[in-house]
Amino acid sequence: MKYLKQHFKTSRFLVGILSIGLAISCTDLEIEETDSRQSPDFQGVGDVDLFIDGIYNSLNGIIGNQADFFALSEVTTDAALVPTRGSDWGDNGIWRQLHQHDWRTDHQYITNTFNQWNQTQFAASQALSDLSNPNEQQRAQASFLRALGVFFVLDNFGQVPIRDPEASLLDNPEVITDQEAVDYIIADLNTAIAGLPALGPGSGVGTATSDHARASKAAARYLLAKVLLNKHIYVGGEPTTADMQQVIDLVDAITAEGYAIEDDYFDIFRNELDDETIWFIPTSVGNRIWNGLHYNQAPEIAGGGWNGFATLAEYYDMFEGDANVNTPGSGQEERRGYVPTEGLPAGSFDGATDSNDDGYADGSNVGFGFLVGQQYDYDGSALNDRGGNPLTFKRDFTDGNGNPSLINNSESTGIRVQKYNARYGGFVEHEIFFRYSDAYLMKAEAMFRAGQDPTAMMNVLRGLREATPFTSVTEQDILDERGRELYAEFWRRNDMIRFGQYTRGWELKADSQIGNENRNLFPIPASQIILNPNLTQNPGY
Template sequence: MNLYNLSDMKKIYSIFIAIPLFLIGCTDLDDVLYDRIPEDAYTADPVLQMSPIYRPMQDHLDWGGWWFCQELSADGLAIPIRGEHWNDQGKWVALHKHDWDTETEAVQAMWGRYYEGIVEANKFIERQVDGIGDPVVDEAIAKAKILRAYYYYLVIDNYGDAPFVTIFVGAPERPFATPKAEIFDSIVKHIEESIPFLDEENRSKTAVTRPMAHALLAKLYLNAEVYTGTPQWSKAEEHIDAVLASGYTLELDALGPFVTNNQNSPENIWVIPYHEDTYHGFNLHMRTLHYLSNQTFNMPVGPWNGLAVVEDHLNTYAENDRRRDGFLIGQQFSAAGAPLALSTGEPVILDPFIPALEMLPGSYPAAVIELAGARVVKFEVKMGARAYLGNHFPIFRLADFYLMKAEVLIRQGQNGDSYVNIIRERAGLEPWSNVDLDMLLEERAREMFFEGHRRQDLIRFGKFGNTWWEKNASGPERQTYPIPQWVLESNPNLSN
């Protein structure tokens, strides 16, 4: 399957992915499904015209590559080779071992999706020029600028220096890379200038809002030292505080933000609104569940038995940690309660121990290869689940910002215990005292597991190059991914 069509984008086709019609689905923006809106209404309403800007987020957990580059390059998850399965030309092993290159699939896909969103934002903003002064148009432009900033945040976080283009008509065909520090300064300015145009009361979880904008600024400032060389902890704290004051509350259940019907979770701030019928893309359960787990959940489709938890990460959870309920370990059962068994008669007992990242055919008994590793059900798999889940996926949620608040306090020589202990106590754990950065990073690993944060956290804490299970030490050049080969071939100005 060719994921890239570079022939349709005006002026900038040489570096930006085009947007084939079959890729433009609906976006649940303020609870509206835009593939059901009449075309004349869609083209007349600036809010409805924003749908293509949101659309690339739909691919975050699948073809877009973002989730895999954040989680599989870190220390908590792996897709091991299982005999004849999951080799896939070595693309999963490359992420785990930090051996990726310019042609690694996820590395190529991320770039295309980010710039798809950027191009659509630029196009949208230019088309609204005649309406400037109308409050509806002004707010729509502000949202588009913040969404564009979000994609550029992902660009500098994952690729570092990159083309920075904010126009559509007249955009350079082959731009040079802009230093990531300059991109950082520009997008921070764009967000801060746009916030006053946003409705103060809007708390939609699927659209740009003031809390979402503050959350994005908090993330940018939290990682400012990585992007610019200069820490900005007090600025991060300012925007973290704005998020904490926005009226969100923690779920009582640690897994509450991830249930099937989580669209109204008071903890989730900004989400990708997946739907099993109309907005596909969330199929991580298919990648992690054992083949026979369809009998556990009465699924009409068979899972793929791939993704597993690195045992070292699993072992960081105390036995009484309520977040352990997000893992499948041990004997598995059918929905009726009968123990599951392989065709050989061996029981389906998921063993947390994974013998090797590359369990090649004949290297271990077949059942060992098949059953190695705990599986992830942090996001609820409902009875009758199909190939795509309908759970909304949080990009920003409140628990993260409690831990971020603790971090900026600690980094400024203050005590962050109370903010960490809010999270620990919900998980059923004893409170900590004198929390330091290492302890905080451990707690973030547990609380934010499987949500696409771990790579960024390890980089910010200076540990991304460390040795861990089946991965040797890696150099600082591995903190970003390379510009994809297809982009370099299209634009020689990026090869320097």
Template sequence: MNRTITQGLTVASLTAALLFGTTSCMKDLDQEPKFGLNTATIYSNPVLQKQVLAKLYGGLHLTGLKPSDDPDPEVRGADQGATSYLRLLWKMEELTSDEAAVAWTDGSIQALNTSQWSSSNDFVQAMYDRIYFQIASTNEYIREMSDDKLSSRGITGGDLTNARYYRAEARFLRALSYYHALDMYGNVPFVTENDLPGKDLVPQQKSRAALFSYVETELKDIEGLMTPAHAAEYGRADQAAVWTLLAKLYLNAKVYTGIEHNADVITYCDKILKAGYTLAPEYRLLFLADNDVKAKNEIILPVVCDGTRSQSYGATTFLVHAASGGSLQPVAMGITNAWSGIRAKKNLPLSFGLSTAADAANPADKRAIFFTTRQNLEMNSLIVFRDGWAVTKFKNLQSDGKPSPTADPTGTFADTDFPLFRLGDVYLMYAEAKMRMGQTTDPTALNYVNMLRRRGYGFDMNQPNAVSDVSTLTEAFMLAERGREMYWEAQRRTDLIRFGVYTSSTYLWPWKGNVQAGTGLEPYRTLFPLPVSDLSANPSLKQNDGY
């Protein structure tokens, strides 16, 4: 498997620990460095520059120097295994929605299942902390990779060209984290490379609308500084990743600012659609251990997971292990043990028209990937793993059913990359934007939706639902279709809010509002609260309404 960006992550983690630790911990600044590596030597070395960039990408997946057990030094009071950026993002997007529930009782995780979180919820805090650790890491990198500092360190020629690409990628990763802060927390503290860390730094709060403008401006500014679409190493962001994030930002603009930007969604989707990406021939290929080969032309930006070189209990390791349990044998998922954690709320299989095990055994739409043996469709208990169908969409096996050549020999850590951005999502964003512009029968938009449905139905044109049901794009259809295509890909909460049903009493799911049959939520639940610990540390911050 191509794991270019993950190479050197071990070294990068050590160098980054030096970088981000010495800022606040070195007291004898007038003494000679006690280590061979310091800020100057790292950023004067093109090889180490790239390794620290790899650490920034690893920040979406990795945690501390150990995959689990010890508390994470950057996320307050949390076990490292539970603090992976992507694992937290998945929980915040999926457990709080109509698609998933978790059976565990660790900390305050059940409050995500029941929409009862507060400003002291440890997962609300951990996600916030992880976002801001990533922002601090990228700020440091951008600061040290300025043109002035590169020049003073003798970086010229091709090394300078590469360094500028690295800096633009770091700015993209920072914009991605600010986008997540914008989406989940709304009105948040704001710092850039121009704000030097120290005890006197008190980050000022930025309104949601102002943060939207910042992310928009930053992404537009780096668009021309990134590697051209399809030209970057696998696992690194390029222009297409910038365009995709802009499309997502604009698709949700009305939620963030009260103003629609659907024409801008079309503009940036069009750029991606002209860049040469193609759908994977089968839906399942997107979520297997060789997806970096079999689905490479659809994946715009992955979170790279390597079973031997980038190990953590987050990302797809979490998605494969936690989805296994009950009668589902771990070997069928390419692992050695089951965690009996996450499974589907019934709204998800019902959206495919599946309500019995017989239905699920051979679904017409092959995107419906469930395990039902001795699993109940109804979720009578949140903490019983057998209540809820298991989802086997992500597996730690190749498309031929064999382990990956780079798989962890212990069967613990997954080798399956997580498709953070992919073409299928772009097709749906394009179609939704056309619908919101009143162009509900736009032939191009309908064709993009039908391409996904034809793939789902195995290109069997004898299946009527593959195409003929889609002649007009409606809100109800688009929300359901996004669920069928994008389920368990850490997007559902955002989608439900954009479609206006997240807090509504007219659309329910099991245990919404802590009622088994579901109930409406308080309107303020569309944002998470700022953690109480940050409010105490920074009195200038104002809590989100309702908390």
């Protein structure tokens, strides 16, 4: 079982926090007395800029990871699964439980996600304290970060523990839910919008000091639009016309800054300037590349892939093109990508490397999008798996007896997903988190929910993606279009819940969990309920 190690990212966060004597507990939102300078009473943040940098740096580990938040957002849906292949990726069933919706209150990735986003929002509250005396720009950045943390805790768990950093450490954090939590997020985002800079697109590439590695007005508007689009899920009832109009207005404000849809889909995910990126995280994209590739693919870059993650055939089938072939010219839409039948010559594109001097650009035999069927070496010969069998990625997940299963899979079961490509660097620190096409589709959805017709708007996107235009648009069309545009970008669970499809059946999901609405929220970690009696366990757990 291989993981991209995250310890160096974690250490950057700890430097930012511990250097000013504030260690934030992941487990109970209390300040730990782990530093000799720690006072039993909060005295304020000494260097607010450094502290906020530490919070941003902590996001590198959250977003760059393949477990925890990413796993909850994607592996619990129809978009991703991690079968056990022999002894590889077994991990005591931790991945299988997510896809099958068979998790318990002590699932480690659920606990980690709860802790991480609560840590984010509490650290932001420390920066916002009057004792820290933040200036307007610092207040805007910290307000955005707190809103981000509270939003993801609310979205995943339905209740948010809020601690005033100036309160007694003996007091249990209060818990906010529903409308109160939504209002809390909206207030912070309004503060952020007022104080953050208006950057416009293309202000920086993948470094921690780039403008778009920090929040802007567009990022805050994007997040506010996301909150309002999902508001009825959190507070109950149906979407209101007023909320949907505000979503439309927020996206229009982002558009007015110059953000636009890029017409070369996979170029969006390179470390280059573009008109799409609203906010990227300067964290390695290695997990997105290597966790799905086979061990024998691109070994000259990172020793080959880790052969874990895959997607369901039903998800792949949402895209136009031949169901069994995805080589160039198979009638596929752009977003489905393609499987190259050979590599490219060294030097054939900017940034190409040839580390083993074989005349081919490293990683150029690895495809884009969805990898299905036979995979090829640089010279056009068929790749084999470790047993010498043709490396043919199959649509199905079966055990050694040919039965549908998440265990005892071979090395080649499952269609693989490659949104970021190894040919541009195996561990480039540039992962897209907020982008314009998502905002564009949020506007289309808001129009639909407000009784307007978004068909023409959605056809602009489909035209750029080389897909057949719609004659009309249904709710299912909107969900599917979001799935085609935003796969592997953290939003599938959120989207499926909003469209009422997270509890439906899909391949290899546990029959006992189909229709179980309680799974729309994850359990509050058992350890947290012991620590804070103001928290109550979510129904069904």
